[in-house]
Amino acid sequence: MKKRTRWGPPGWPWELELLALVFVVTAIVVPYYLQAQTTESPQLSILAQAEQAQASQRGSWQDLQEFIWAVIIVGLYLAHLVVASSSIDYMSTPFTHLFSPLLFSMITYYRLYTLVKDSPTATAIVSGSPLEIALWVLGVLVITFMVARIRMARYMLNFKHVDWDLTTPTLFDRSFWELAVYLRPLIYPPRLYRACPNGILIEGWVYAMPIPFETIHSVDAVQGAGFLSSGYCLATSAKSLVRLQISEKAEPLLISPKDRAEFVRYCEQRLSTTRLIKIPSETRHGAAGTTTRG
Numbered sequence: 001m002k003k004r005t006r007w008g009p010p011g012w013p014w015e016l017e018l019l020a021l022v023f024v025v026t027a028i029v030v031p032y033y034l035q036a037q038t039t040e041s042p043q044l045s046i047l048a049q050a051e052q053a054q055a056s057q058r059g060s061w062q063d064l065q066e067f068i069w070a071v072i073i074v075g076l077y078l079a080h081l082v083v084a085s086s087s088i089d090y091m092s093t094p095f096t097h098l099f100s101p102l103l104f105s106m107i108t109y110y111r112l113y114t115l116v117k118d119s120p121t122a123t124a125i126v127s128g129s130p131l132e133i134a135l136w137v138l139g140v141l142v143i144t145f146m147v148a149r150i151r152m153a154r155y156m157l158n159f160k161h162v163d164w165d166l167t168t169p170t171l172f173d174r175s176f177w178e179l180a181v182y183l184r185p186l187i188y189p190p191r192l193y194r195a196c197p198n199g200i201l202i203e204g205w206v207y208a209m210p211i212p213f214e215t216i217h218s219v220d221a222v223q224g225a226g227f228l229s230s231g232y233c234l235a236t237s238a239k240s241l242v243r244l245q246i247s248e249k250a251e252p253l254l255i256s257p258k259d260r261a262e263f264v265r266y267c268e269q270r271l272s273t274t275r276l277i278k279i280p281s282e283t284r285h286g287a288a289g290t291t292t293r294g
Contacts, residue, residue, distance in 0.1 A: 013097045
């Protein structure tokens with residue numbers, strides 16, 4: 001049971017899910033609260049009185065708008081859950097959870113900006129300037145990557161007692177730009193590749209990906225980036241590519257260990273040992289089945 005937990009899928013990324021949910025709630029509640037405060041503000045200026053009179057006339061329409069926004073945001077969050085549940089795999093930081101917080105935070109920003117734009121007496125939390133938008137996006141991404149890093153560190157505690165037979169960094173060279181057009185190496189650049197008798201662990205800056213040897217069909221060294229469109233690339237060099245064919249996946253996984261020859265040799269030895277263990281087991285089951293039928 002312990003081995004299955006360690007080398008199985010990392011599970012639902014609750015840390016990143018909570019971050020996305022915080023922005024979902026913020027996108028619904030904060031603009032509604034500020035709008036209500038603006039409508040009920042006891043200012044005595046002519047502008048404030050005119051604003052309150054106009055707000056009271058279109059109050060029902062604003063309530064309808066808030067309801068529509070709430071439905072849209074909740075619908076997007078449900079879509080996020082559906083997409084995330086279908087894409088959760090051996091990656092500790094899935095793509096959906098990595099960028100959903102940014103999506104919902106931008107919805108929050110847009111709603112705050114339109115509130116200030118439509119209501120001169122509303123509290124000016126955002127201004128809509130390009131610099132402010134850039135800082136907002138950068139801030140959300142930094143927070144997201146920090147949370148992803150915390151999740152990764154917590155997940156890596158599962159492997160703190162593992163004795164790794166092989167640890168090699170990724171090879172980074174100019175050929176990385178041949179891979180960069182395929183997006184995944186840009187989003188998930190690897191850092192280290194580790195191997196032990198049970199499997200391979202790909203370690204990035206904000207993610208970890210365990211691959212048990214029992215799920216690997218073949219390992220081979222390949223050259224060039226011409227076939228990357230049909231592969232899942234977690235590499236930084238087109239000159240040191242290793243293709244891992246996973247049994248239950250159509251597309252191969254491409255990595256780029258610096259010590260490629262040693263890495264491939266080790267994996268081939270482990271795969272041979274794994275198959276030798278499986279074959280006698282299957283033979284015993286087959287013999288037992290034949291004996292029973294007789």
